[in-house]
Amino acid sequence: QVQLVESGGGLVQAGGSLRLSCAASARTFRNYAVGWFRQAAGREREFVATIRGSLDITYYADSVKGRFTISRDNAKNTVYLQMNSLKPEDTALYYCAARSSVAISRYEADYNYWGQGTQVTVSS
16 A cells, blocks of 8 residues: 655745645555646646656646646655646646556556645746
């Protein structure tokens, strides 16, 4: 069982930055790919970014490409999401998720473990 805890959300003005963290309890964290997803009020949850378990292979949704960067520190069992040039449409509850495979995926169904989420609000 893997437990995930997100942190770093908050209120920021448009154009600002935030860094989200996802701390995991897994003993062999490098064996898990991790993804970030988000859900805005009244909308379905959507994919944001993902990173492979042991290599810096990443994949982003078109809506965040060039603005968000996903990274990981396996020694600290932590994955980060650096969010720059934030827009009001980035406002959402952000979740991290881990899957029992090193391979990246953009599909929710491929992820076995989920955190509780951290709220990001971007004001205009």
